[in-house]
Amino acid sequence: MxxxxxxxxxxxxxxxxxxxxxxxxxxxxxxxxxxxxxxxxxxxxxxxxxxxxxxxxxxxxxxxxxxxxxxxxxxxxxxxxxxxxxxxxxxxxxxxxxxxxSPYRQMLYELSENITNEMLKEIIFLLQNRLPKRWTTLSALDLLTLLEKQSLLTEENVEVLEEVCKTVSPDLLETINCYKKAKGLFPSKISLHGDSTKCFSLDLNFSFICHLFTEQLERVFRWLGLDVRTYPDLTSGDIINLMQTWQQMQDHKDRNCFICCILSHGESGAIYGTDEELVSIRTIMSHFTAKQCPQLAAKPKLFFIQACQGKNIQCPVYVDAAQQTLDLSSMQESFSLFESIPEEADFLLGMATVDGFVSFRHIEEGSWYIQALCSKLQLLVPRGEDILSILTEVNEDVARRVSPSGTKKQMPQPAYTLRRKFIFPIPADPPPSEQHQGF
Structure with a gap:
């Protein structure tokens, strides 16, 4: 049968x-x-x-x-x-x-269906300075695909498309506006940052370590200007020893940021070494507090952990996108050079999943979290977005993914004590995804 x-x-x-x-x-x-x-x-x-x-x-x-x-x-x-x-x-x-x-893909396809040949010619004329000189247009879908490849068009940013549609055919805007309304992309009247927002002053001197590194992630962080040092196949003891070594290194004073990325298996609040022994994530981070590592005091310390945090599986919950509202609250920040700071200030911990649940990976493309992190860094760093905004986009990306059976979901979870916005310097080179070697 x-x-x-x-x-x-x-x-x-x-x-x-x-x-x-x-x-x-x-x-x-x-x-x-x-x-x-x-x-x-x-x-x-x-x-x-x-x-x-x-x-x-x-x-x-x-x-x-x-x-x-x-x-x-x-x-x-x-x-x-x-x-x-x-x-x-x-x-x-x-x-x-x-x-x-996705609603985004539906919106673009609907637009393509309503873009006539004359409209297409006008749109190409308006975008001529942004399109490859030798590129030959075959259809509206080809144009939209190219705009996506050049990061001129994304789920969160349809401004370029919106501008040309205003000129060519305002009727097309109705489709875009319906999408933006459902997605919550209209500008908020509430200012989240204000004039008093402070940023960490960053140049290209970074410290970076990792465990079980991936080529994709390495390319992205080297593109961002980080001094990448990889440490594969670490036992639990090796991990602790490495943290102690890095805690005592003197060159932290010459650097303005510390980033640690760990790819492993894990349980609630801990990750496994290659010897299958657990190491507490809090223990790892404790080596770099202001008290334990004074040279990193008041400097941002970022930890990205790709590991399961339990054995539970998150199930999908279906919501009505049209009824979702944007709930924003005002944020205030003040800081004085003469004030003391908490011992555990200026940390960021990006977890692949919430406590108690598993994380997933694609058999060919890698973990959902690392895919999303690499993608959003390449897309949003050149736009000057801060790390929390980027991780919010990572959350959205991973949250939309689902197992082939449609029954398994994943929700990343960042936690932070950052006192200022963290913004990577914009690299001069194009992101790795646009370079010839690709991923």
Whole structure:
């Protein structure tokens, strides 16, 4: 029976693929670009190729074909829904709880559908100074994809698109405004920072250590100008000894920041060494308090921990995005050079998940948290965003991810005692994701 079901499923996919034209395949690629790796999508030549990738990533199976039904619904191929046992009405009824295409991707696709050839020419003219000189436009989807690759268009920043639409066709703004309203992207009337906000004064002299480092993370932090030192395969004793060594190093006085990134397994409030012995995260951080390490006093100390914090699995909770409101509170800060500071001031701890829960990783692309951290650093550091704003975006990124089964979620958790905004200097070079070697 199993072989028969698989054969019937493959026949369904083949028949659907045969009924989709080139424009449909381009639309499917675009709608799947948040689910499938961009390199994999670049090699797609047919709808069958996309279906194969979705099956491989467990987004699509004989037991669960809803994602394909959603995609066909989005590209208005309603007649093909019957081959999956769905109807237009049935898909609509389940989109709220089972839909996988993000509101951002839906908004962009809807725009592309309403951008005429004349509008496209006008938009390209307005953006000519921002587009590659030898780039050839094939469609509105191609243009939107390019703007995303150049970080001119993101889920949180649609300003460039908004400006050109105002000039070319104000009617297109309605789609963008609906998205912004649901996303909460309209400017708030409450100032979170004010004129009294202070920043740590940073140059390119950083200390940085890590445990079980990843090539992706190393490239990003070297791009940010950090002096990267890696220490793989550390036992619990090695970790403690390393912290003591770094605590006593004299060159901290010549540096203005200390960053430690640890990638390992873990339990509540602790991480494992390679000897499977636990080391308390608080013990690790205690080596760098103002009392224990005076040379780092009043300097920012950042810790990023990619590790599980328990064995529980977070389940999805479905909310009505239209009813979400932005709850902001005012923040005040004052500081005097003559005041004392708490012993544990100026720390930041970025945890991959909340206490008691597991963290997840993609089998090819790595952990959800590290992927999001690298992506948001490359996107937002050049814009001058501070680290807390960046980690808020990391939270949003990871929170939107879900296991292929749709039943497992993850929520990162930053905690901090920073007294000032922490802003990385903007690198002169393009981020690693835009360089030839890529990730």
């Amino acid at each position: 199993g072989d028969y079901i698989r054969l019937k499923f493959q026949q369904q996919l083949f028949l659907i693929s045969e009924n989709l034209v080139t424009e449909d395949v381009a639309a499917l690629k675009f709608l799947c670009s948040d689910l499938l790796h961009i390199r994999k999508l670049e090699g797609v030549r047919s709808a069958a190729d996309i279906f194969e990738l979705l099956v491989h990533q467990d987004y699509l199976s004989a037991e669960d074909t809803f994602l394909l039904a959603e995609l066909l619904y989005r590209i208005k191929c309603h007649a093909l829904l019957e081959k999956l046992g769905y109807s237009k009405k049935k898909v609509q009824e389940h989109l709220h709880e089972r839909g996988r295409v």
